Structures are given as C-alpha cells and as structure tokens.
Amino acid sequence: MADLLEPDEALSRVLLAVPPPATVHLPPEDCLGLVLAEAVLACADLPPFDRAMMDGYAVRLVDAGRTVTALDEIAAGDGTSRGALQSGHAHPIMTGASVPAGAEAVVAIEQTTRVGDSVRLPERIRNGANIVPRASECAAGQPWAKAGEIVTPLTLAAALGVHTARLAVHQRPQVAVIATGDELAAAPSQAGQIRDTNGPMLVALLHEAGLAARRQVVGDNAEALLTSLRSLAALDAVVLTGGVSAGTHDEVPGVLSRLGAEVLFHKVAQRPGKPLLLARLGRQLIFALPGNPLAAHLCACRYVLPALRQLAALPHVPVRGRGTLVTALPSNTERTWFLPARVQAGSVMPLPPVSSADLVQPHQANAYIRLSPGAVALPAGTEVDYTRIGADAWAS
Secondary structure, three states: OOOOEOHHHHHHHHHHHOOOOOEEEEOHHHOOOOEEOOOEEOOOOEOOOOEEOOOEEEEOHHHOOOEEEEOOOEOOOOOOOOOOOOOOEEEEEOOOOEOOOOOOEEEEHHHOEEEOOEEEOOOOOOOOOOEEOOOOOEOOOOEEEOOOOEOOHHHHHHHHHOOOOOEEEEOOOOEEEEEEOOOEOOOOOOOOOEOOOHHHHHHHHHHHOOOOOEEEEEOOOHHHHHHHHHHOOOOOEEEEEOOOOOOOOOOHHHHHHHHOOEEEEEOEOEEOOOOOEEEEEOOEEEEEEOOOHHHHHHHHHHHHHHHHHHHOOOOOOOOEEEEEEOOOEOOOOOOEEEEEEEEEOOEEEEOOOOOOOOOOOOOOOOEEEEEOOOOOOEOOOOEEEEEEOOHHHHOO
C-alpha cells in the first residue's frame, strides 16, 4: 500500500495542477453559464429615455381633474420629435414608449374617460407616476455586475440592455473524452465485443456539470492513441478511460511517456478506481481513468469534474451532507471505499454494485458514501457523511 496515493492527497494534487482560468471576450449571447472575469460597466443609460410603464396618457400635474385635448399617440419605438407637453393637452402613450418632455406622469388608461378628441383626467395625479426615469436602472459608466458572477439569462439580457457588446469571461475548458479498447463497438456483432458506455457517460457527466466535450474511441493500439493525443494537443484536458492498469494491452502509461507528459501520480488507495492516473503536458491535463464503468464514474465525479470546473472558475467543491443509513453497511478493507447511494429526505440508501463494472445496481445514485480503511460494519440508523453527484453537486 505504500506506493498508493491517499484519495485526499490525489485530489489535492489534481487541483494544484489546474492552471489559471483563461479569459476571453465574447458577445453576451455566447456567455451563458460562464464566469465573469471582470466587472461589467454599462455602455449606455438604462432606460435610455424616460419610459412609460403602462398604457395611458402622458400628462401635466396641473391638469388633474380636467378635460384636456388628446394629441397624437406615442407608441413604443416612436422616435418622432415633439415639443414639450403643455397644460391642457395629453398624449396617449403605450407601455415602453418614450415619455415626451414636459410630461410629469402617465395616467393609466382605465383612470380616464375618453370623449372624442378629449380625455377626462382623474382628480389626483402623483408626480412621476408610471414613469421610469432615464438611467434610473443603470447609468452609463456604472458597474453593474461583479467579477466572479455566473452569466445567467438575466445577465445577458441586462448586458444587451446597457449596450455591452462583449463580456470578459473565463473560457469553458476544451475537453476530449477517449474510450480505449479493442472490445468497444458501436454495434457489437461478435463474441467479446461490448458497447462503449464510458464515453457517453463521461460526456454526459461533463454536460451535467456545465462543461462540454468531444468524444472518440481508440483501440488498444499505441500508435493510434499517440496520433489521437497529438491531434488534441491544443485542448485544455483529455479524459481517457481504459488501458491504464498493468495488463499487456494497457497502452496509456507508455504512450504518455512517449509524448513527454509529466505523470503527477498513478494509482490511488481507493475502491473503485485504484489505477487512476494524472499527467500534465504543458498546460494540458490528461486524466487516465480505469475502464470499469463505476470506477470511471467515481474518478470523474471526484477528480475530473472539480478540476475542470476550477479551470472554468466555477464553484468546484461538491455539496456534502449527512444522513441516516436505511440499510446496514459491511466493514471495509484496507482501501478507502466510495459507495454509491441514493439520498432522499435525510435518508441514505446504499446501492452496492456487484462489481466495479456494474452500473445497473447503482444507476439511481445521487451521492457517494465514503468509508475509511478498516471501517467497522455500520447498522441501519447510523448517520453517515455523503458527497453529492450530478447537477445537485454544484448547487449553491
């Protein structure tokens, strides 16, 4: 066991290896889900004019209770130049339209009585009623969003509203997922072939965590893998699955050595996922995950997703909690055991797999329980700690 890295030390090395997030300048529509790298200043007043907040009449206060002449209607988007509104007159005005100079309030249409070309106004009119003054939401040059905020649909709408052409954001990491193995086939047609489940699962995990990846399959062929990795040199990260253990067809360690990648660690004292490897090639991170699906899943949730979210400047520490075991847990061996579980309303249901290749038994898991090396059996009703996985892992 001396040559195996403890899980917490492995995670620490992963996060220390993550380079600073890259910054790019993009149109607001392309920034959804990204993190602002700089505070955002308004490029224009919002609203850009005194804006009517409802359909009605733009009026003078002195005309309260009077019947005045109704002038031409002002619709939203109407840019016609008009003189200042004088007492004895009112402009019909639509929601969102520019309030004319001289108008001191907008009276809701249901508070008025229209007779031909005249309109009767209510007895009381409040100064500024139903008018949003120019720049009252945000003035040009004013900071309105802070660095570190995640761009939401409201953020991008506000950016467009204050005429911000581009936002400085931390770039979403460019990632590739490569499943390795001669046994993988899109449509298995002969004995020994299986479908690639790891590739689609890992891409889905990345998507669920607010990230994205391209995907490919490479057989147990060192030259093919070397060519593939060289073609992906410009990406921020590559996630390999399979070929990382000590078998005669496990080509990944040798290929990484030929590439000149620096191996930061290989093998962790955990189950599943003991063969996990992390390497670095320039700025690029290379994660080599085991081929067994549940092991690949655990390693992705515990090591890959936090690293790539940190690279995107997103919150990267998954949500943790404590709940009550629904069923008993057996004692543990000499390695830290990460056990899939279903957490619901404070209860924790362990979902022990048949093996580290099993996805059917634990497919409803939304958390992992952690059992220390040598932990004793735990009866039902015991409180245990868990770490969330999936979209809920990153909830604030």
